[in-house]
Amino acid sequence: MVTPRFPRTHPLRLPAVLTATALVATAALTGCTSTNSGSSGSSGGDASLYAPTPLNVTPEKQAENLKKAFLTDAVKAEQLDPTIVQGLNEAGRDYTEAQVKTAAGCMSQPTCKIGDGKLTLAILDGAGSDLWRRITRAQITLQATSYPNIGTVIYLQADGNLQTMQANLKTLIARKVTGIVTYDDFGPAMTAAYQQATNAGIPVVAYGGIPGKDATKAVVSQVASDFCDDGKQMAQTTARMLKNSGNVAFFTGTPGNPQGAGWQACAEKWFQQNAPGIKVVNRSNTSWTESGAVSATTALISTGKKIDAVLYDYAKQTVNIVQTYQKAKLKVPAQVTWTSDNSLLQMWEKDLGTPAEWQLAYSSSINFEGAIALSALMNHLAGKKVAPMLTFPLPFVTAKKGDYLPDQPANAPGPTLMPDSLLKTVLNAG
Numbered sequence: 484m485v486t487p488r489f490p491r492t493h494p495l496r497l498p499a500v501l502t503a504t505a506l507v508a509t510a511a512l513t514g515c516t517s518t519n520s521g522s523s524g525s526s527g528g529d530a531s532l533y534a535p536t537p538l539n540v541t542p543e544k545q546a547e548n549l550k551k552a553f554l555t556d557a558v559k560a561e562q563l564d565p566t567i568v569q570g571l572n573e574a575g576r577d578y579t580e581a582q583v584k585t586a587a588g589c590m591s592q593p594t595c596k597i598g599d600g601k602l603t604l605a606i607l608d609g610a611g612s613d614l615w616r617r618i619t620r621a622q623i624t625l626q627a628t629s630y631p632n633i634g635t636v637i638y639l640q641a642d643g644n645l646q647t648m649q650a651n652l653k654t655l656i657a658r659k660v661t662g663i664v665t666y667d668d669f670g671p672a673m674t675a676a677y678q679q680a681t682n683a684g685i686p687v688v689a690y691g692g693i694p695g696k697d698a699t700k701a702v703v704s705q706v707a708s709d710f711c712d713d714g715k716q717m718a719q720t721t722a723r724m725l726k727n728s729g730n731v732a733f734f735t736g737t738p739g740n741p742q743g744a745g746w747q748a749c750a751e752k753w754f755q756q757n758a759p760g761i762k763v764v765n766r767s768n769t770s771w772t773e774s775g776a777v778s779a780t781t782a783l784i785s786t787g788k789k790i791d792a793v794l795y796d797y798a799k800q801t802v803n804i805v806q807t808y809q810k811a812k813l814k815v816p817a818q819v820t821w822t823s824d825n826s827l828l829q830m831w832e833k834d835l836g837t838p839a840e841w842q843l844a845y846s847s848s849i850n851f852e853g854a855i856a857l858s859a860l861m862n863h864l865a866g867k868k869v870a871p872m873l874t875f876p877l878p879f880v881t882a883k884k885g886d887y888l889p890d891q892p893a894n895a896p897g898p899t900l901m902p903d904s905l906l907k908t909v910l911n912a913g
Contacts, residue, residue, distance in 0.1 A: 532602070533865040535629045540572045548575040551898040554823075554847045555878050564873050566862060567706075570855030573626055574900035586625035587908040590617070593638055597627060600634035604857070605660040609648050609668030609692060610737060611640025613771050614799055614894060614909075615822065615850065616666065619691075621909050622901050623664060623853040630861060633661075643737050643770060645669045652676045656683050662864060664856040667692040670741035677701040686863050690856035691849070692742055699871045704859045706852050708877035710745025717746060717819050718753035720844045720879050721761065721792050724817045728760035729791030732783055732816075734804070736771035742796060743768075750794060764788050769800060776800035780807040792817040798824040798845055799894065805830055805841070817842035819879065822849060823897030828887035835884060843882040848896035 540548075548571045550556050560568045589595035604627050608616055620638060627633045637660060641648035648669060655663060656679060663680060667673050667689050674694045677687045678701040686703045693705040721731060733750070735743025747766065754761045765783050769775030780803065783790065793816050795801050801820040805827070808815045815834070820827075823845050831843045855873055863869045888895065892910045899906060 530865040530867075532632050533630070533861045535573060535861070536631060538572060538576055538629075540576075544575070545572060548572055548900060551575065551900055552847060552851050553876065553878055554880050554898065558876055558878070563875060564870055566704075566859050566869060567855050567873055567875055569862075570706075570858035571851055571900065573629065573858055574622060574851050574854035576629065578625060578628070578902055578905075580904075582625060582628040583902050583905045585628055586621055587905055589624045589636055589638075590621060590909065590912065595624070595636050595638075596634060597624070597636055598631065598634045600630070600632035602630070602633045602661040603635040603637060603658070604633050604860075605637045605639070605655045605658075605663040606853075607648070607651055607655060607663050607665040608638070608640035609666055610643040610771070611638075611666075612642065613797075615771075615797065615848070615896070616640070617912070618848070618896060618899070618901070618906065618909050619666070619850045619853045621905055622850050622899075623857055625901065625905060626854050626857050641668075643668060645672055648673060649676045652680060656680050656685060659683075660685060662860045663687045664853060664860055665689050666853075667694050668737050668740050670739065670744070671695050671697060674698040674701045686860060688856040688860045688863070690852040692740060695741060696872075703863045704856075704869050704871055704873055706855045706859065706873045707742075707875075708849070709874050710742055711749035713821075713877050714746030714749035714751075715753045716877065716879055717794050718750040718758070718761075720819050720881075721750075721794060721817065722754070722758040724819070724842045724844070725761060725791050727758040730762050730764045730789055731792045731794060732765035732767065732790050733763060734767045734769055734776070734779060734793060734795035736769055736775075736797065738768045746796065747794075765790065769795075769797075771797050771800060773800060773803050776803040777807055780804045784808070784811050784813065790816045792819060792842075794819045796821040798822040798827050799896075802827045802830065809839075815839070815841035817844075819844045821846050821877070823847060825888055825891050825895040825897070826893040828882060829889075829893070831882050832884060832887045844879045845882065846877050846879050848899055849877070850896070851900055854900065 552571050585597050624636050627636050639651040671694050680687050688704050689702050690706040693707050733747045751763050767779035769779050798820045801818050805815050834840050859869050894910050
């Protein structure tokens with residue numbers, strides 16, 4: 484789920500999905516995020532070494548950033564940890580053409596010079612080949628250009644292989660990078676490796692995929708939505724769509740990834756407790772790839788099971804689920820998915836008002852996670868307190884006519900905080 488800024492945001496209304504979501508999100512934030520129990524900052528050194536160029540954000544600009552991040556104005560800054568708000572504002576700040584060009588040039592290089600600073604930022608990704616990861620990488624790299632003392636950005640990704648991820652981390656330790664932001668596809672299996680980096684004096688902040696609560700000493704902070712709360716919200720949305728009765732399938736990415744494990748367990752529990760007429764009859768892994776989504780959907784169809792809704796955590800590949808059902812000449816189940824994809828919205832809008840009509844709910848693209856992680860990392864290095872868990876809400880909105888943007892590329896991820904020019908560069912790269 485990646486995202487730069489678009490010239491136009493979706494004209495989203497607040498349907499029933501969001502009314503409930505806002506209440507749940509507020510409760511989740513107050514329970515999961517604390518600014519009083521953060522990890523201690525880095526000791527010694529000059530705090531200005533880790534500071535970004537000054538940023539003055541008007542209330543109007545901050546509200547715009549929040550709306551783009553969450554697709555609703557129901558999420559307020561006062562509900563969020565200040566580091567989350569800082570990360571969103573840094574991601575949505577005004578960047579020069581030179582900064583955008585620098586970030587774009589880094590996308591084809593594992594090691595990239597972005598300035599004359601002596602600090603080295605590492606981006607460690609567990610499976611970096613999909614579009615969401617590429618957009619998020621671009622967002623982090625661009626934000627790094629606003630820190631004058633970051634001179635080098637290193638990017639390593641593991642193609643979904645745990646041993647490669649561990650080896651990549653050892654490489655970063657050997658290169659004595661200043662700090663690491665990481666998407667962890669392997670959950671607690673990476674905790675010991677992160678501890679090695681911490682022991683070597685290299686702080687780590689995880690975003691999106693995280694090692695979990697037992698890794699609070701191994702990493703500075705973990706940036707993510709509350710996976711359990713996400714699952715409950717997906718379940719609530721599905722129950723409204725299906726009127727509390729039907730069969731559902733759960734799709735996620737790499738086998739055993741903490742994101743999928745978290746939301747699926749809580750979604751199923753919510754169904755059992757609140758909508759027992761909804762049964763989970765399938766669980767599939769797709770590695771968040773086109774071939775994986777098609778194979779999983781084909782296998783599901785071949786079972787002959789009637790599926791009324793598919794819950795998935797990547798909208799770009801939800802496109803392939805829909806297309807596979809259409810090619811099989813079967814009615815498309817309702818789709819509840821993380822992130823947004825312009826081609827998915829186009830497909831949904833095309834079927835709207837026809838016998839083939841199907842239901843769709845989605846979230847924002849969430850590419851801002853990496854931006855929050857970078858802000859948290861630099862705050863820690865500057866000696867500031869950083870909360871061990873930086874948790875944000877993930878509202879789901881019901882698709883409506885007009886959400887599809889015909890003036891945007893098919894793979895556009897909806898409103899983002901990145902400049903349009905950088906986003907287009909990433910999208911055009913495939």
